[in-house]
Amino acid sequence: MEAPANNPFQTPEADLVNTPDATPPLYSLPAVGLATFFGTPLAGAYVLAHNLRQYGLHKELRQTWWLAIGIFVAITALGFLLPENVPGIAFTVVQVIAMNQYAKSVLGSRLQQHAAAQGPLYSNWRAVGIGLLFILAILVVVVPLVMVFDLA
Numbered sequence: 061m062e063a064p065a066n067n068p069f070q071t072p073e074a075d076l077v078n079t080p081d082a083t084p085p086l087y088s089l090p091a092v093g094l095a096t097f098f099g100t101p102l103a104g105a106y107v108l109a110h111n112l113r114q115y116g117l118h119k120e121l122r123q124t125w126w127l128a129i130g131i132f133v134a135i136t137a138l139g140f141l142l143p144e145n146v147p148g149i150a151f152t153v154v155q156v157i158a159m160n161q162y163a164k165s166v167l168g169s170r171l172q173q174h175a176a177a178q179g180p181l182y183s184n185w186r187a188v189g190i191g192l193l194f195i196l197a198i199l200v201v202v203v204p205l206v207m208v209f210d211l212a
Contacts, residue, residue, distance in 0.1 A: 091181075101129075105129075
């Protein structure tokens with residue numbers, strides 16, 4: 061039995077295109093700032109580290125993580141040392157500016173070339189989600205520690 065020519069259940073005939081040379085998507089500079097804003101410099105470093113891995117910049121990758129950890133520890137320590145009337149947004153602004161400027165100095169020209177070549181970019185919403193996941197993870201670790209030390 062031969063199937064009729066207009067069989068709606070027949071799979072369509074199409075050529076599959078395999079493009080292993082396709083440029084992988086990267087995060088933009090604003091994505092680094094957004095991830096940092098919502099999730100500390102650690103989230104910004106995670107987003108920036110993705111781009112650095114794509115370019116094979118492993119030395120800068122280590123520097124990025126150490127910088128992010130240093131900023132995070134310094135800002136956290138300042139939060140405990142400064143008086144209560146210092147607004148929290150000041151700490152956030154410093155973190156975002158520091159990570160954004162570092163990202164611009166390390167990858168600014170490469171990201172401009174990527175954008176000029178119409179290279180794919182991840183959505184900034186993805187960076188916001190990464191930032192929210194990082195802040196959630198930090199809260200899961202920090203809140204129990206604060207509760208334990210507060211009871212002692």
